[in-house]
Amino acid sequence: MSDQPAGRRTAGLGSFDERRARLAEMFEATREIALALEREVTGVPGTRHSARLAEAVRTLRRESFRIMVFGDFSSGKSTLVNALLGQELLPMKENPTTAFTTVLRHADQPRAELYEDQVGSGGEPRQVSVGEFLRAVELELDDDDLPGESPYLWGVVYGPYPLLRGSVELIDSAGTNESRRREKVTLAFLPQVDAVIFVTPARGAFKDRDQDHYLRMLQDLGHQEIFFVVNQFDLIREREREDVRRRCRRIAGQYTRRLDRRVFFVSALDALEARLQDPVPPAAEWDSGIRPLEEALSEFLMHDKARIKLLRPAELLVREIVQLHRSIGGRRGMLTRSADELQESLDAGRDKRENILKGLELIRRVLDTWVEETGQLLATEVERFIRELTPRVGEWADDLPKLDVRLLRRDRMARYGDAIQQIDDALNRRLQLELHVFAEGEEGLPAFMHSREAALEQSILPHLHDFADRLEELRGELTGTRDLVDESTVRQLLHDMSVHVPFRVLSRTSPAASWTNAAGVLAVGGAGTAAGAGLISLGLVSWVAAPVVLSAGAVYLVGRRIVKSRLVEQAVTEYASVLTGSAPEIARQYAAECTEGLARWAAGLEQELAGWYGRLVADTEETIRKLRDGRDEAERDRRALDGWAGHLNAIEGDLTDFKQHVLDEMR
Structure with missing residues (x-):
């Protein structure tokens, strides 16, 4: 690791690519510290902090901007994606129907890819037609009416989708709380996405005990721009709708600062049915609630895409640095003592x-x-x-x-x-x-x-x-x-x-x-x-x-x-x-x-x-061994910990300036 800390170089960040490269440098420098600390503490580099940091760097360097449609199974995620695209592309049924997570990308000619390996593993896809993809993505039931397991873990569909121009990708997740295998793939995608559309059914919105868990997870990943879609809102009786709106806005307000442009009450099925008509009936389309969501997404992609591409990983890096400081502080505290003092404390405890x-x-x-x-x-x-x-x-x-x-x-x-x-x-x-x-x-x-x-x-x-x-x-x-x-x-x-x-x-x-x-x-x-x-x-x-x-x-x-x-x-x-x-x-x-x-x-x-x-x-026992084997080894550890802490302080200061500079320039 270089002796020169990555920090204090925010003046004149330049273009977006230069900003992104500068943030990637901070990630790599932090990851080096995490790898060294993990090797010191566990003997196994590449775990915990360093793995998350490596994933974040890959996401930062990816050219596309990924938006994941995330939520419980059968909450209407695929229907919402279909409504946004204006075509019945993905399977929609009452029971769980999406066999795997799908990435949608813009292209002039329709085609598709199927992957049998976990996302990010580098496995080669199977090239198929869109028709073959659609047959594969629909979840089949076995002889006991239980969902079967698809041989594919995820797939990509290319097509002329106007919403996805400009290197935008829309991810239709298989959902949570239905199949551990499919949920594992869904959660593996989360660190790789730049923004999230969180879908919850209007009946029982935000009531599932797991949703609080997943929303906290999104926060920990640095997501501050979450679009909340309360779907199937047409099923709520008219006299109860205002109460539902008020309650959903109150809960969503814990995770977003812009309720007016981040919380939407939608009937995705009504929206899709309206958009499949020729001509599209404007009143039905508007009543479905899809237009305000679509307008907010378009505005977001036009004005905020670059800002979020930088600030979300920056928030994640802040959290990782705090955790690394805590780990270093604990190790450093042990090394300030003698072996006898530490052993005495261990025995006394x-x-x-x-x-x-x-x-x-x-x-x-x-x-x-x-x-x-x-x-x-x-x-x-x-x-x-x-x-x-x-x-x-x-x-x-x-x-x-x-x-x-x-x-x-x-x-x-x-x-x-x-x-x-x-x-x-x-x-x-x-x-x-x-x-x-x-x-x-x-x-x-x-x-x-x-x-x-x-x-x-x-x-x-x-x-x-x-x-x-x-x-x-x-x-x-x-x-x-x-x-x-x-x-x-x-x-x-x-x-x-x-x-x-x-x-x-x-x-x-x-x-x-x-x-x-x-x-x-x-x-x-x-x-x-x-x-x-x-x-x-x-x-x-x-x-x-x-x-x-x-x-x-x-x-x-x-x-x-x-x-x-x-x-x-x-x-x-x-x-x-x-x-x-x-x-x-x-x-x-x-x-x-x-x-x-x-x-x-x-x-x-x-x-x-x-x-x-x-x-x-x-x-504690390992630290006692090092202290007893000789002060030289313990002193080397102290110097290393102090050096890592100093590097983290420099990166943290650089990161604070970087975030403020990005916010000032992109307002």
């Missing part, structure tokens, strides 16, 4: 260390108990909902499609197989809808999980505070530096739980035993299931053969109508019966999956807390 470990064990027990209780209560809650749902299954018959009963075929299943499958498909779709409402509605599963979160906070927050306070007290005695542990830091540990709770899987759960098992039973000549036995014992299968022997066309047609009526009636009855019998198993399976996710989160939290303590003790 034995009681504190034992109390820290006891506190960690207590936290583990509280978490394990909470996870187990949550699984049990969740199973009860889901089973209760399904049992309350089954009496209404009879009403679903009104929505069944036109059935295909082929009475002239002699084989029973050849006659009724298609009709039975149609009924089963329709009933399962209705069940999915009911479960989706339960999984998403404010009075359903979210309310249950919020209550469980509240119970966890009440039981564990005091222990987390005690653990953090004891750890910082020990750190203060060993290093002479101590950070105050605020409430938000402790609560953030619990907010991270959201990405491990697969509660929306419930909306894709089907009965464990479908009544159409009768089809398989009849096909092999047996009657082993309750559903098959019910159909046969009530005479439906044998009775419907009667119209086959009647030759009169009129009688035959009447017979078909009677057959369908009886078939639907019996099918719905059997479906309700099997659903009731399956309720405990459906509830058990879902609760087991949820418990597994929560247990992984709890284990991760325990590991993180143990790591805090373990690193402090290991660093």
Whole structure:
């Protein structure tokens, strides 16, 4: 590393490219310090700070300006992108439909690329047509109606999109809180984007416990220009809209300074439908709310793109420098003492260390108990909902499609197989809808999980505070530096739980035993299931053969109508019966999956807390070894730490001047 600090050279920054090059120099200088410190502390360079700084430099040097459309799955992100582009390009359905994250770029000729490797890995793409890309990006469901896994992690679509002229890229993310694999790719893109459009559904806007977590993450990445889109606003009743607007603006105001040009209430679907018409109806387009958003984006890209391209990474660099100063201060504090003094402090803190470990064990027990209780209560809650749902299954018959009963075929299943499958498909779709409402509605599963979160906070927050306070007290005695542990830091540990709770899987759960098992039973000549036995014992299968022997066309047609009526009636009855019998198993399976996710989160939290303590003790013991091996090695470390701190101070001063200079010139 050069002995000359990168700093105090802001006068005459020149062109945008010169400014960007100057900021990249500051990043590289800071990264050198981070690499050296990581090698000193962990022996493993290229972790934590240095990795984030390297990613930020790549983003800074990229010529394009990336805007990510970010939010929970099924919040209407793809529909919003389609509306902004004015064409139905990306898949839009009620259930999760986007198989991977898509980058949209301007080009004269449409084409596409598919990537099987993680973003930034340098893997070669597969060149495809836009049509082939669209088939790949739509999420396919497997035989159990669960989303399958695409072989591709992300893709790029090129086309003549006016909004994206001037090297602008729009990223349609696969979303969060649905698939860990797809969410991992979404989060990998976040450090690489320059601005964010945060989409939240109007019903329950900003209420999901994970949104606070993700918004904090955006802040930590230096994002100060976030466009908030409250989508599906047409679903809010007229008399409630002003209250929703007021509440959303209040929450968004914590993350943006320009509410008038950063918060929008939109119906993306209405906007898209209006823009697909020729000519576009101006009133419908305006009422959808898309125009104000589009105008704000255009203004932003025209006037603020260069400023944000520089200031967002500059904000990130400020945060990284602060963290590096803290790490250096702690290490430097240990080296000011003798080996005996440090060992004495470590020994004197034995009681504190034992109390820290006891506190960690207590936290583990509280978490394990909470996870187990949550699984049990969740199973009860889901089973209760399904049992309350089954009496209404009879009403679903009104929505069944036109059935295909082929009475002239002699084989029973050849006659009724298609009709039975149609009924089963329709009933399962209705069940999915009911479960989706339960999984998403404010009075359903979210309310249950919020209550469980509240119970966890009440039981564990005091222990987390005690653990953090004891750890910082020990750190203060060993290093002479101590950070105050605020409430938000402790609560953030619990907010991270959201990405491990697969509660929306419930909306894709089907009965464990479908009544159409009768089809398989009849096909092999047996009657082993309750559903098959019910159909046969009530005479439906044998009775419907009667119209086959009647030759009169009129009688035959009447017979078909009677057959369908009886078939639907019996099918719905059997479906309700099997659903009731399956309720405990459906509830058990879902609760087991949820418990597994929560247990992984709890284990991760325990590991993180143990790591805090373990690193402090290991660093202390390593410092004692160096002090005892000879003052020369310790003195070299002190000089290195002082040198790094001096370099960081110079970079920090340069960065402050740089930010002010950019703001003054670009106002």
